[in-house]
Amino acid sequence: MQAVLIIQAVLLVAIAAAMWFLPLAVAPSIAFGVRIPPERRTDAAVLAATRGYRLGIGVSALICLALLFLIQWPPVLLSASVLIFLILFLVDFLVARSRVLRAKEAGHWFSGTPEGAAAATSPDSGQGAFPWSYLLPALILIVLTVIVGIIRFPALPDRIPAHFTLTGAVNRYTTKSWGSVLFPVWTQLFVTGLITVLSFVTWRSPRQLDPARPETSLQRSWQFRRRLIRLLLLLSAAVDLTLLLAGLLTWNVLTPGPATLAMLLAIPLLAAAVLVVVSFRMGQEGVRIPAQEPAATGLIARDDDRLWKAGLVYWNPKDPALIVPKRFGIGYTFNFGHWLAWAVLLALILAPVVITHLAHG
Amino acid sequence: MILLMDLSSSRPRYRQIYDQVVEAVAVGRLAPGGRLPTVRRLAADLSVNLHTVRRAYGMLAGAGLISLERHNGARVLAALPPSPEVGAWFSTQLRQLVAEGLARGLSPDRMTALSRQAVVGLCQSQS
Numbered sequence: 039m040q041a042v043l044i045i046q047a048v049l050l051v052a053i054a055a056a057m058w059f060l061p062l063a064v065a066p067s068i069a070f071g072v073r074i075p076p077e078r079r080t081d082a083a084v085l086a087a088t089r090g091y092r093l094g095i096g097v098s099a100l101i102c103l104a105l106l107f108l109i110q111w112p113p114v115l116l117s118a119s120v121l122i123f124l125i126l127f128l129v130d131f132l133v134a135r136s137r138v139l140r141a142k143e144a145g146h147w148f149s150g151t152p153e154g155a156a157a158a159t160s161p162d163s164g165q166g167a168f169p170w171s172y173l174l175p176a177l178i179l180i181v182l183t184v185i186v187g188i189i190r191f192p193a194l195p196d197r198i199p200a201h202f203t204l205t206g207a208v209n210r211y212t213t214k215s216w217g218s219v220l221f222p223v224w225t226q227l228f229v230t231g232l233i234t235v236l237s238f239v240t241w242r243s244p245r246q247l248d249p250a251r252p253e254t255s256l257q258r259s260w261q262f263r264r265r266l267i268r269l270l271l272l273l274s275a276a277v278d279l280t281l282l283l284a285g286l287l288t289w290n291v292l293t294p295g296p297a298t299l300a301m302l303l304a305i306p307l308l309a310a311a312v313l314v315v316v317s318f319r320m321g322q323e324g325v326r327i328p329a330q331e332p333a334a335t336g337l338i339a340r341d342d343d344r345l346w347k348a349g350l351v352y353w354n355p356k357d358p359a360l361i362v363p364k365r366f367g368i369g370y371t372f373n374f375g376h377w378l379a380w381a382v383l384l385a386l387i388l389a390p391v392v393i394t395h396l397a398h399g
Numbered sequence: 400m401i402l403l404m405d406l407s408s409s410r411p412r413y414r415q416i417y418d419q420v421v422e423a424v425a426v427g428r429l430a431p432g433g434r435l436p437t438v439r440r441l442a443a444d445l446s447v448n449l450h451t452v453r454r455a456y457g458m459l460a461g462a463g464l465i466s467l468e469r470h471n472g473a474r475v476l477a478a479l480p481p482s483p484e485v486g487a488w489f490s491t492q493l494r495q496l497v498a499e500g501l502a503r504g505l506s507p508d509r510m511t512a513l514s515r516q517a518v519v520g521l522c523q524s525q526s
Binding site: 151153156157158160252253342357358359 | 403
């Protein structure tokens with residue numbers, strides 16, 4: 039119980055630290071989801087909004103930590119503190135955003151500046167091939183899990199463990215079948231398949247180039263995507279390893295104990311931590327990657343605030359892209375003006391339900 | 400290659416696309432067989448109308464530089480040996496340009512020098 043509390047607290051602090059740092063990890067022409075001329079990044083209004091936002095993040099984190107330790111929530115509700123933090127973050131973000139918006143409108147920040155846009159004629163030129171080889175560790179682990187599962191199948195009793203408590207005791211059983219015995223494999227296939235498909239779509243997705251230095255931002259975006267996707271594919275291998283360990287537990291190859299369970303949790307968390315640290319160091323689409331900066335074209339990114347609802351949700355039915363770089367954040371988001379985005383979202387919500395249903399009947 | 404769109408410029412937007420593609424084809428930055436983005440993709444990236452991109456692509460196809468493909472994509476064509484009409488077209492364009500230069504006060508020597516500079520400059524950057 040104590041260990042779970044500490045994990046939650048560490049998670050909360052890590053999320054708060056990431057949010058605190060986020061304004062520095064996005065393009066200089068974005069302040070809290072508002073498009074600004076890059077030189078306005080040091081404008082008094084933007085600096086004040088950033089200070090307020092960070093104060094809000096700190097206070098929200100403290101409130102949620104206090105809730106976590108003071109209220110004796112049942113384990114199932116523990117994640118509620120993270121959820122409350124995310125809601126407080128959203129409010130904090132929207133306040134900062136409206137402050138920047140007001141200053142931008144009052145000061146007519148975009149009047150008289152030459153607005154522009156840039157497009158790469160071919161999205162994959164010079165980028166090389168998708169890093170398929172990084173998928174290999176995940177595939178090897180899945181094959182290994184299948185082999186162990188098939189070998190162990192005949193020796194398993196008619197009732198097999200389906201769920202463990204945090205202390206390692208079995209609290210639910212299910213009847214033996216290929217569906218239930220190989221449940222870890224189905225989950226592995228789902229996770230690795232999903233990560234691969236999303237990585238591939240992201241790899242080919244269009245970029246938002248800075249019209250001031252389009253070549254530089256194109257190169258940075260290549261580097262960012264290459265590193266991010268390699269790490270994502272390795273993260274999927276880490277999750278597959280955890281699922282292999284979970285399989286070994288249910289197939290009575292390993293006996294559940296604190297060490298096994300700690301390893302089970304630590305592997306994917308560690309992989310995720312590496313992913314987050316590396317991506318924050320690179321900045322969104324690589325904006326923080328050191329690069330030679332050629333002379334600017336004199337254009338600045340156009341004011342496209344109307345395409346980003348609340349500064350967070352991309353809604354552009356005229357854009358054929360399904361996945362676009364996030365505006366305030368690191369990584370990618372859907373174009374919610376594209377019907378396919380809603381279909382994919384629905385599939386993602388339904389898939390875990392379907393897999394569980396098929397496996398356990 | 401990268402296409403730039405100056406949204407504040409008085410220069411027509413279809414013309415900005417047309418000019419940049421022509422120059423890229425001329426110097427070989429866009430090789431024959433190379434693909435151009437679909438009309439919708441380019442319109443979204445440059446934040447211009449679909450019609451603007453269609454017009455630019457239409458003019459490029461009319462000039463024999465690209466072929467339009469299904470799904471609104473386009474491909475760069477290999478250069479054909481110039482037909483007599485191309486020479487006539489070039490001569491008309493040049494005549495108009497020289498007339499405008501003269502009318503706006505450029506000396507014949509200056510115009511000849513500038514013309515040579517343009518021809519040499521573009522041919523040197525051919526890859």
